[in-house]
Amino acid sequence: MSGDTSSRKVKRFSESDRGSDFDAATQKALEEIDVCQNEIDNINEKASEEILKVEQKYNQLRKPFFDKRNHIISNIPNFWITAIMNHPDLSALLDDSEEDCLHHLTKLEVEEFEDIKSGYWIKFYFEENPYFENAVITKEYHLGCATPTSESTQIIWKEGCTLGQISETSRGGRKRRHEPSKTFFGWFNDNIDPYTDDIAEVIKDDLWLNPLQYYLVPDVEGDGENNGMEQDDGSSSSDIEETGDDDENKSASQRGRSA
Structure with missing residues (x-):
């Protein structure tokens, strides 16, 4: 942070600025502003350090409850796949094969690096399944360097199973190389x-923090039931039309007797 601040200060008030066209009063005012800005930047840097310490403290306080929650979740079949399928941003990732594969997901875990700002892991734990050999697959994010990077566990696919990839066929019938698709394993x-990995942010900052809210999303199917309730009195549009016809016939008969 201090490196970024110093570079901004040079751009804001460099030596070349001191010999510019400002009059003496303005020049003095600008120098005083620059001194104030230096103090503000120093305070911001100290604040970041203090905030980091607080975040580290509360991460340690939360961890036993995350562990306890995961232990309880392990007793609920299909908890994580249900929460994922109910999540508006994550459900769109899964095709049928991936949905079936994630029924074997037994635990999800997000763990930040010790200094928090430099990165985190997302870990997916699987029971034995017909898709791959790995018991755990991990995606690791390194964000505290000049060029952020991420790494993924190499998945050991079982014969005939390679999810998250598609093969395209050119006009000449020759297959092109496999390319990642917009699916869960394509993302993985x-x-x-x-820095543009929105899915990781959703998992880390939303799903992981409170998966229960997505597991408990109510079933919204059957919205058409209200339409049936509206006609519970036995009436229908055809009944209304018939009633109207009867009234007209009665009125015509009464007019005939009056004549």
Whole structure:
């Protein structure tokens, strides 16, 4: 942070600025502003350090409850796949095969690096399944360097199973190389740009913090039931039309007797 601040100060009030066209009063005022800004930057840097210590403290306080929560979740079949499928941003990732695969997901875990700002892990734990051999697959984010990077566990696919990839066929019928698709495992294997990884942020900052809210999303199917309730009195549009016809016939008969 201090490196960024110093570079901004040079741009804001460099030596060349001191010999510019400002009059003496303005020049003095600008120098005083620069001194104030230096103090503000120093305070901001100290604040970041203090905030980091607080975050580290509360991460340690939260961890036993995250562990306890995961232990309880392990007794609920299909908890994580249900929460994922109910999540508006994550459900769109899964095709049918991936949804079936994630029924074998037994635990999800997000763990920040000790200094928090430099990165985190997202870990997916699986029971034995027909798709791959790994018991745990991990995606690791390194954000505290000049060029952020991410790494993914190499998945050991079982014969005939390679989820998250598609093969395209050219016009000449020759297959092109496999390319990651917009699916869960396509995301998992994509390590191009960690800073634009919205899925990781959703998992880390939303799903992981409170998965229960998504597991308990009510079933919204059957919205058409209200339409049936509206006609519970036995009436219908055809009944109304018939009633109207009867009234007209009665009125015509009464007019005939009056004549």
